[in-house]
Amino acid sequence: MYYVNQDQIERRLNAIPHIAEGMREAAAAWKPTVACGFIQERALHLAIEVVTDVGSYLIDGFIMRDASSYEDIMDIIHEEKVMSKPVYDAFIELVRLRRPLVQEYYDWDRFALHPLTESLPGLLETFASEVRGYLEREL
Structure with missing residues (x-):
């Protein structure tokens, strides 16, 4: 039996x-400014964290x-x-x-809209x- 932290x-x-809403808003209102760059960076970082966290829970649980x-x-x-x-x-x-x-943030181009956004x-x-x-299929 698996223990999956659902x-x-x-x-x-x-x-x-x-x-997703933050990314959509950032892309729609994009301006090459530091503030827009920081918003995009944070949204991309959160997207990375959510998918890797969920992936880790699945790997551990199953x-x-x-x-x-x-x-x-x-x-x-x-x-x-x-x-x-x-x-x-x-x-x-x-x-x-x-x-x-996260590690090379000093080189990140804050003035360009990243295609993934x-x-x-x-x-x-x-x-x-x-x-x-x-989860529905496997549990």
Whole structure:
């Protein structure tokens, strides 16, 4: 029997609508300013954290193989059929942004709209739906 912390997964999935809304607003009102850049950075960072947190809970709960990196978390949950290929492809690109956003923030271009900012909202919402569907099937 598996112990999957559905409460913690759901708490994180419930943050997705706010992250998606923030990204949509940032993209729609984009101006090459420091403030807009910081808003975009935070939304991208939160998107990374929510998908990797959920992935980690799934890996731990369903006793999947151990992940060695953020990309590996995405690989594992994709291999386990938690998410579709289009979501996986975008999320691999997303998690690769973690290092530039968190460790190399001094080099981040705050004056450019990152392409993921426009495409991620819908993909995050799809991910939430796919995770919920996976939990329903597997539990």
